[in-house]
C-alpha cells in the first residue's frame with residue numbers, strides 16, 4: 718500500500734458523478750447495474766460502490782501491510798475516480814499515517830479498512846475484501862514478494878514483483894483503464 722497512500726488530506730469532495738456515458742453511447746440501466754460492485758465496512762457505517770468489470774486485485778506482502786491487516790497480505794484494487802462513489806459514512810473515516818508515510822484509512826466504529834483517494838488524485842485505493850464477491854475480481858499481481866512472511870508458502874496466480882513497481886506498471890498489470898479527465902497519456 719506504500720504506493721497508494723496519500724499524504725495530504727483525503728476525501729475532500731472527490732465525489733464523482735460518473736462520466737461513464739460522456740461522449741459515447743449511453744449504457745442501459747441494466748448494463749450499468751450489472752457492472753456495479755457494492756462495498757462496505759464490517760459494521761456498514763461506511764458504504765461505497767465501484768463500476769466496471771475486470772478490476773485486477775493486487776496483494777502487497779510487505780511488513781507494513783501484514784501488520785495493518787494482521788494477515789499475509791493486503792488485497793486491494795485501484796479504481797479510477799470516475800468509477801468510484803461514496804454512498805455514506807465518509808465522516809466516519811479515521812486516517813492513520815505512520816512515520817514511514819504509510820497511510821491507513823479505517824472505519825472509526827469497526828476498524829475495517831476503507832477506500833482512500835490516491836496521491837495522484839485520479840484513482841481510489843479500494844480494499845478488495847470490502848467488496849461484494851461477485852466473481853468479476855481476480856488477483857493479478859503480487860507486490861513485495863521478496864519480503865513476504867516466511868510462513869506464507871504459496872502465492873496465487875498473478876505477476877510477481879520483488880518490491881513495489883512503478884504506478885503505471887502496476888495499473889497496466891491490473892487492467893486499470895486510464896479515465897480521461899481532460900488529459901491524455
Ligand SMILES: [Zn+2]
Pocket residue numbers: 758759760761762763824825826827828829
Ligand atoms: Zn464500520
Ligand SMILES: [Zn+2]
Pocket residue numbers: 718719777778779780781782783791861
Ligand atoms: Zn505493502
